[in-house]
Amino acid sequence: MKAGVLFSGGKDSALAALMLARDYDVELNTFVFDSERSMNSVVDAAESLKMPLKIRLFPDALLQRAAEEIIRDGFPNSAINMVHLEALRNIAGDYKVIGDGTRFNDRVPMLGRDEVQRLCDRYSVSYVRPLLGYMKNEIDRLAGRYLVISYGETGEIENGDYEREIRQKIRSLGREPEEYFPDMHKQSLVVGIN
Amino acid sequence: MKAGVLFSGGKDSALAALMLARDYDVELNTFVFDSERSMNSVVDAAESLKMPLKIRLFPDALLQRAAEEIIRDGFPNSAINMVHLEALRNIAGDYKVIGDGTRFNDRVPMLGRDEVQRLCDRYSVSYVRPLLGYMKNEIDRLAGRYLVISYGETGEIENGDYEREIRQKIRSLGREPEEYFPDMHKQSLVVGIN
Numbered sequence: 001m002k003a004g005v006l007f008s009g010g011k012d013s014a015l016a017a018l019m020l021a022r023d024y025d026v027e028l029n030t031f032v033f034d035s036e037r038s039m040n041s042v043v044d045a046a047e048s049l050k051m052p053l054k055i056r057l058f059p060d061a062l063l064q065r066a067a068e069e070i071i072r073d074g075f076p077n078s079a080i081n082m083v084h085l086e087a088l089r090n091i092a093g094d095y096k097v098i099g100d101g102t103r104f105n106d107r108v109p110m111l112g113r114d115e116v117q118r119l120c121d122r123y124s125v126s127y128v129r130p131l132l133g134y135m136k137n138e139i140d141r142l143a144g145r146y147l148v149i150s151y152g153e154t155g156e157i158e159n160g161d162y163e164r165e166i167r168q169k170i171r172s173l174g175r176e177p178e179e180y181f182p183d184m185h186k187q188s189l190v191v192g193i194n
Numbered sequence: 195m196k197a198g199v200l201f202s203g204g205k206d207s208a209l210a211a212l213m214l215a216r217d218y219d220v221e222l223n224t225f226v227f228d229s230e231r232s233m234n235s236v237v238d239a240a241e242s243l244k245m246p247l248k249i250r251l252f253p254d255a256l257l258q259r260a261a262e263e264i265i266r267d268g269f270p271n272s273a274i275n276m277v278h279l280e281a282l283r284n285i286a287g288d289y290k291v292i293g294d295g296t297r298f299n300d301r302v303p304m305l306g307r308d309e310v311q312r313l314c315d316r317y318s319v320s321y322v323r324p325l326l327g328y329m330k331n332e333i334d335r336l337a338g339r340y341l342v343i344s345y346g347e348t349g350e351i352e353n354g355d356y357e358r359e360i361r362q363k364i365r366s367l368g369r370e371p372e373e374y375f376p377d378m379h380k381q382s383l384v385v386g387i388n
Contacts, residue, residue, distance in 0.1 A: 097332065129327030145217075
């Protein structure tokens with residue numbers, strides 16, 4: 001059974017892909033807003049996992065919509081969730097099983113129970129989140145055992161996180177992204193396997 | 195790293211144990227209220243998984259407390275959760291990682307976010323639920339691939355589910371368990387591996 005997994009190149013989605021690969025034929029899927037964006041480090045991360053990677057383009061209007069939603073809301077949660085759901089819906093057309101690296105402790109992106117049910121019903125897919133039942137310390141332990149990971153703040157690490165392009169868009173709209181993403185959170189990039 | 199996993203002999207806890215055994219040294223733990231209760235089929239299920247099994251006894255007063263709580267509440271959810279949490283607390287003394295077969299679609303037993311955090315903080319354990327990110331159809335697919343399973347209603351299948359002994363206790367208190375457990379739900383027992 002094939003499974004399409006959302007992949008940023010970071011620790012969580014890589015660990016999720018490794019765990020799913022024990023039961024499924026995993027294909028990695030990375031979304032970008034800008035087709036010109038360099039994805040070399042994500043391509044390298046996928047190669048180190050020895051899994052096929054598809055780089056996909058979000059619909060044109062989505063970046064503007066996400067940035068405007070963040071500026072309107074004053075915080076990014078709802079827009080990040082919307083973008084993540086858009087990615088899941090997009091790959092739901094190509095697979096019977098779709099997955100991601102959502103963890104128990106994540107607040108965003110995190111689909112609620114009803115959204116999950118709606119997604120699965122509407123697209124006739126199974127949505128699997130192998131890390132959902134794991135807390136941060138266990139994920140770090142398992143990731144450290146299986147993966148070689150490079151860490152840095154948003155902007156320093158070239159993974160496929162949605163946040164980087166959304167920040168740029170907010171800046172292009174004349175706002176400071178730091179107003180909306182108050183904490184620079186630690187980003188990770190898989191650079192090898194143990 | 196050793197992990198203590200709650201095990202009823204049924205499909206979900208067996209699949210959870212199989213999945214955890216890829217990353218941990220799993221020991222199965224089955225709880226009974228009555229030390230005289232025959233656990234042969236659970237012992238056989240553990241042997242078919244080739245995993246060590248500990249049969250543990252709940253504290254004496256717990257069965258009475260659970261039955262009374264169900265009669266008072268008019269439904270079993272809160273008492274089943276209480277019994278499940280008691281089992282997790284009990285094994286938390288013996289392992290740094292504890293786990294169970296809780297699924298995304300389960301309503302009981304299901305610990306809330308705060309209860310999980312409290313459990314982990316108080317006992318300095320990690321609590322892992324490998325099936326939490328999987329919906330019913332995917333669990334059935336994976337269980338069917340790896341396990342040979344026998345199905346029947348509560349009472350017909352000799353697994354280590356808490357419900358059987360709680361039902362008997364409710365009957366011994368002069369009540370009909372059917373008033374509180376309206377739906378006989380399908381029970382499962384692992385009888386081999388594929």
